[in-house]
Every structure is written in C-alpha cells, then in structure tokens.
Amino acid sequence: MYVCICRGVTSSQIQREVSEQDGKSSVREINERLGCGKDCGRCCSSIKQIIQQSGTNSSNPA
Numbered sequence: 001m002y003v004c005i006c007r008g009v010t011s012s013q014i015q016r017e018v019s020e021q022d023g024k025s026s027v028r029e030i031n032e033r034l035g036c037g038k039d040c041g042r043c044c045s046s047i048k049q050i051i052q053q054s055g056t057n058s059s060n061p062a
C-alpha cells in the first residue's frame with residue numbers, strides 16, 4: 001500500500017527500513033532515506049504510525 005503518494009513509497013518499504021534499524025528509526029531518518037514526506041508532508045503521520053507498530057513488533061520478542 002502506498003503511504004507517500006508524492007514519492008511513491010510503500011508501507012513495506014518503510015517497514016523494511018525500520019527493521020533494518022532495529023525499530024529505532026525516526027520519521028526524519030525515514031524521510032531522508034526514502035525521500036517520503038518531503039513534498040506535501042501528509043504522509044508523515046502514517047510513517048510515524050508504521051515506525052511505532054514496527055518498533056513494537058521487533059522490540060517485543062515475547
């Protein structure tokens with residue numbers, strides 16, 4: 001699913017970036033690496049949600 005329409009960045013791309021950084025990515029880091037959030041900025045809240053969900057998943061090995 002596309003999260004950033006302006007730059008064509010998908011949720012799975014963001015999840016992959018977050019998991020490569022052990023769930024410690026910030027929205028700004030994701031923006032820098034994937035280029036999303038740099039035009040209209042409407043995707044930033046969605047990016048934040050994905051980071052939080054991915055971070056929760058990877059930091060809770062159960």
Ligand code: FES
Binds near residue numbers: 006036038039040043
């Ligand atoms: S939707 Fe991501 S910058 Fe516009």
